[in-house]
Amino acid sequence: MSQRPKKSAEIEFLRRSLCPVTNSLEIVGDKWTMVVIRDLFMGKRTYSDFQQSPEGIPTNILADRLKRLQSAGIVEKIPYQEKPTRYEYKLTPKGKALSKVLRALKEWGLNNIPGTSAEFAEKKGDGDS
């Protein structure tokens, strides 16, 4: 056995590269994912919370991103009431570890994109402490 290379097993591990930057971008590197994560850091919890953000994420995209974030282990969906059963989304430790990425994006934007304003990326009453 093992005469031929085990293609199918290898394919499961195929990535664009082994670079941590590239692999992170596979998960959070699109226009909407980090916006949802920003909302979670700001304390938003429900589907409609995310929908109400000023960026106006399309509802199908939001549903898709929440699913992907769950299967990536960044977000978990937890029931917080019954009848009707409602769920809240919250960051896992893996998700919370993205805070530095978020902060770096925020700082870069504030310093390099005129017209941006910190209050849109901070919890109300949070002095960035």
Place this chain on the structure above:
Amino acid sequence: MSQRPKKSAEIEFLRRSLCPVTNSLEIVGDKWTMVVIRDLFMGKRTYSDFQQSPEGIPTNILADRLKRLQSAGIVEKIPYQEKPTRYEYKLTPKGKALSKVLRALKEWGLNNIPGTSAEFAEKKGDGDS
């Protein structure tokens, strides 16, 4: 004059929101842009340098991203020889300011995505000092 609102002028400033995170993502929030920026931080300079990276960026996407990065003031294209005229791409100060975003993505990937390896996001001989 200025009886009617200056729609055309306003439209130039229309954005998804005023959030610095969202606005940063409009520029660097896709699967390829930060890969090119990573390469620039690693010392790559020419079009073919970027093409040779292990991720295998499609050439039309590369050309497009380099154009966008130039018009965003993140990268500049500078001739470094004549006959034939050849250009190198390099980061502007605004581009260099993205180092924290890059580092945060790298650290998150290293800590949270098994199989990633630091050497793919560092200059050879650079001890991260």
Place this chain on the structure above:
DNA sequence: TGAATTACTTGCATTTTGAAAGTAACCATG
């Protein structure tokens, strides 16, 4: 019974991406 709310799913047109091939300028070789 009917309207409202929350949390989605579905359908479909538009936009972006990606693979491959093509082009243009120049140099090097025979």
Place this chain on the structure above:
DNA sequence: CATGGTTACTTTCAAAATGCAAGTAATTCA
């Protein structure tokens, strides 16, 4: 001076992702 090679793209077109709108399901409220 014709042929081939290199660099740096552009073009074409199919496939995938996005975005808008409408539809659905469960439940509560009037």
